[in-house]
Amino acid sequence: MNTSENISPENYANWFALYKLCQLAKERKYIEISSVEFGEILGLSQQTGSRRINDLEQLGWIKRKIDGKSQKISITKEGATIMLSIYRELRNLLESILIIGEVTEGIHEGGYYVSIRGYFQQFKERLGFEPYKGTLNLRLSDTDNEILREKLKNITPIIIEGFKDLNREYGPVKCYDVYISRMDDEKNKHKAAILDIQRTHHKENIIEILAKPYLRDYFNLKDGDKLIIDISKDKQSVSSLS
Amino acid sequence: MNTSENISPENYANWFALYKLCQLAKERKYIEISSVEFGEILGLSQQTGSRRINDLEQLGWIKRKIDGKSQKISITKEGATIMLSIYRELRNLLESILIIGEVTEGIHEGGYYVSIRGYFQQFKERLGFEPYKGTLNLRLSDTDNEILREKLKNITPIIIEGFKDLNREYGPVKCYDVYISRMDDEKNKHKAAILDIQRTHHKENIIEILAKPYLRDYFNLKDGDKLIIDISKDKQSVSSLS
DNA sequence: ATTACTAAGAAGCGAGTAG
DNA sequence: TCTACTCGCTTCTTAGTAA
Numbered sequence A, B: 001m002n003t004s005e006n007i008s009p010e011n012y013a014n015w016f017a018l019y020k021l022c023q024l025a026k027e028r029k030y031i032e033i034s035s036v037e038f039g040e041i042l043g044l045s046q047q048t049g050s051r052r053i054n055d056l057e058q059l060g061w062i063k064r065k066i067d068g069k070s071q072k073i074s075i076t077k078e079g080a081t082i083m084l085s086i087y088r089e090l091r092n093l094l095e096s097i098l099i100i101g102e103v104t105e106g107i108h109e110g111g112y113y114v115s116i117r118g119y120f121q122q123f124k125e126r127l128g129f130e131p132y133k134g135t136l137n138l139r140l141s142d143t144d145n146e147i148l149r150e151k152l153k154n155i156t157p158i159i160i161e162g163f164k165d166l167n168r169e170y171g172p173v174k175c176y177d178v179y180i181s182r183m184d185d186e187k188n189k190h191k192a193a194i195l196d197i198q199r200t201h202h203k204e205n206i207i208e209i210l211a212k213p214y215l216r217d218y219f220n221l222k223d224g225d226k227l228i229i230d231i232s233k234d235k236q237s238v239s240s241l242s
Numbered sequence C: 001a002t003t004a005c006t007a008a009g010a011a012g013c014g015a016g017t018a019g
Numbered sequence D: 001t002c003t004a005c006t007c008g009c010t011t012c013t014t015a016g017t018a019a
Helices: A009-025 A037-040 A046-059 A077-097 A109-115 A117-126 A142-155 B011-023 B035-042 B046-059 B077-097 B109-115 B117-127 B141-155
Strands: A062-065 A070-075 A100-104 A134-140 A158-160 A175-183 A190-196 A206-212 A226-230 B062-067 B072-077 B100-104 B136-139 B156-158 B171-182 B188-194 B206-210 B225-232
Touching: A009 A046, A009 A077, A009 B011, A009 B035, A009 B077, A037 A046, A037 A226, A062 A100, A077 B011, A100 A206, A109 A117, A109 A190, A109 A206, A117 A158, A117 A175, A142 B100, A175 A206, B011 B035, B011 B046, B011 B072, B035 B046, B035 B117, B046 B062, B072 B077, B072 B117, B100 B206, B109 B117, B109 B188, B109 B206, B117 B156, B117 B171, B171 B206
Parallel strands: none
Antiparallel strands: A062 A070, A100 A134, A100 A226, A134 A206, A158 A175, A175 A190, A175 A226, A190 A206, B062 B072, B100 B136, B100 B225, B136 B206, B156 B171, B171 B188, B171 B225, B188 B206
């Protein structure tokens, strides 16, 4: 089943009606609603409310029993499939228009950096949080990586200064403020930072994320899970427009 | 931000237009499209294509650069947020209108049953597949459990007959054909069976799933992950209508 | 080529009302 | 009360065309 066939100009009014009915179905069993009430929910008249319910029934997206005064509505398997396919299509689209990183087992180099005393103190002061002594490694697609790098160019990084100790010299490190979140959970949008280490040894598009909590636990992650990386410059476009 | 405010009757035409633009954005960088082409994609005229793009720009959902002949369009953060919030809202709705089970560590009783020789041979023959010798335990919400039980009543179960051996007597077991899938992956819809063991010791709404592969690996699951349980009687409604 | 204006035409909505 | 019909009116779309 092709999603584009399901929502097309002729019936996105119906799709919206189904969406609203599903919201009502949250409270479950079946939906008992009059055309007046449904019209109000749609922000339209009783007549249109009635028409929409008719149309949805015709489309086979809902079933109903009219019982004199009241009508009982339920979502059919077809209706649910429509919703599910739109959901899935949206998920695919979002993976294209957002920068998504895939949790991966890293080489813990970032973690090593964080632990170094001379850096750690600076991270604490300049990032605005005391970072967990380890990084979360996220693998980006080529395109996402490209876009991310381009975006980062337009952002002034937080500079962690280099220093020397008895043994060796430590170079400066750049960080970038970001927000990290799961695709399916809007409440947990966590402040974090991209740790920009110039790396020679993995060509792969892996970025390292610093945050106060241990992110794998905080977001309940396993390898392969996907996170949204949000470089919150509000008015910016998400797909790059050079 | 409230999703219901984002898609309302006045602007779902715009929402749909944004959705279509995002599909185009899949191919990335920026979208370079004429109003004629966009009209065609919408199934509408050039004029409307042009108007939609204008409207979307007005809403701040897209940015564009008109460059003589061609215009380059990109999705703004606001636009992406709209899409993301609809995605999330849909996810919530789907969790209400579909039967969703949460992966949980079971007591492995089902697994014990499967392994028993007298049962195993029957499972193999009657389910149409050779089950993995263990079950996946899914916890249901009270409502989902109620609805599932009600649905199962209307389905003729696969009966696995009881038998005796030297030590004890084994009772009959009922199974129900289902399809199991992740919410985010339409390709992997796997044939499985609910193993209906009358259980006294967990009051919790846990069902046990039989399938050929080890489902935790097959779907890459961890505890708490959610699966759709699809009792595929096609013309049936998903929300119960008695 | 494009985008986008205006005016005519089509589609959709709601008032009135029947069943 | 309900749902849902017809019909007038409003809104949106398209044709023609300018920039």
